[in-house]
Structure formats: structure tokens, C-alpha cells
Amino acid sequence: xxxxxxxxxxxxxxxxxxxxxxxxxxxxxxxxxxxxxxxxxxxxxxxxxxxxxxxxxxxxxxxxxxxxxxxxxxxxxxxxxxxxxxxxxxxxxxxxxxxxxxxxxxxxx
Numbered sequence: 616x617x618x619x620x621x622x623x624x625x626x627x628x629x630x631x632x633x634x635x636x637x638x639x640x641x642x643x644x645x646x647x648x649x650x651x652x653x654x655x656x657x658x659x660x661x662x663x664x665x666x667x668x669x670x671x672x673x674x675x676x677x678x679x680x681x682x683x684x685x686x687x688x689x690x691x692x693x694x695x696x697x698x699x700x701x702x703x704x705x706x707x708x709x710x711x712x713x714x715x716x717x718x719x720x721x722x723x724x
Contacts, residue, residue, distance in 0.1 A: 661685060662693045666702060666723065673722040675710040687712075694721065 638646040668674065668682035676690045683690075697703035704724055709717040 661689055662697055665690055665693055669723045673706050673720050675712060675718040675720050677712045677718060
């Protein structure tokens, strides 16, 4: 069981931007090997991004997705694990989605 938000936080460079393992097709083989060997601090990158987004305050899946650069579907698929691990709970409020429909609001525990 994960114990804190810091277990999910992606590694960061000196500017505070998250680091993600990647290499361009034109990069040398050593860059591709380094990208494959990169292990982010977060056990699940998407869950980590969601937790960091919720540090800004309670939000619905649409706002969370906007804050962390994921799709609504990527966000909502991870919420069950975050609830199970005791890191996120629904607030009991509904907020409007991008389409104007009501969606559940979430907050950090």
C-alpha cells in the first residue's frame, strides 16, 4: 500500500518540471537505453500526476485532467486505486464537466 503523495511524485529537473523517460527516434542508441532504464519515483505515473494536480484543491475529473495533461478517461480509470489506497476521496459535491454535465469532485485525504 502506498503511504504518501511523495511515493507518486514524478522525478523533477532543476526547474521543477517532471521528468519522463523518452527518446526521439533520431537519438543515439545510448539515449534509447537510458530511456528504457529510467525508473520514475512514482509507482504509477498517471496516479502521481493526479495526486499532484489535487494538491491545488478539490476538483472533478475534467479539471484534474486539464491540470495534469491526461484525458478524462485516464483520470477516472485511476481513481478507484487512489480511493482504495486511501489517498483520495469524493467530496460529496458535484461540479460541471467540460460538457456541462455533473461529475463527482475529488480531494486528497
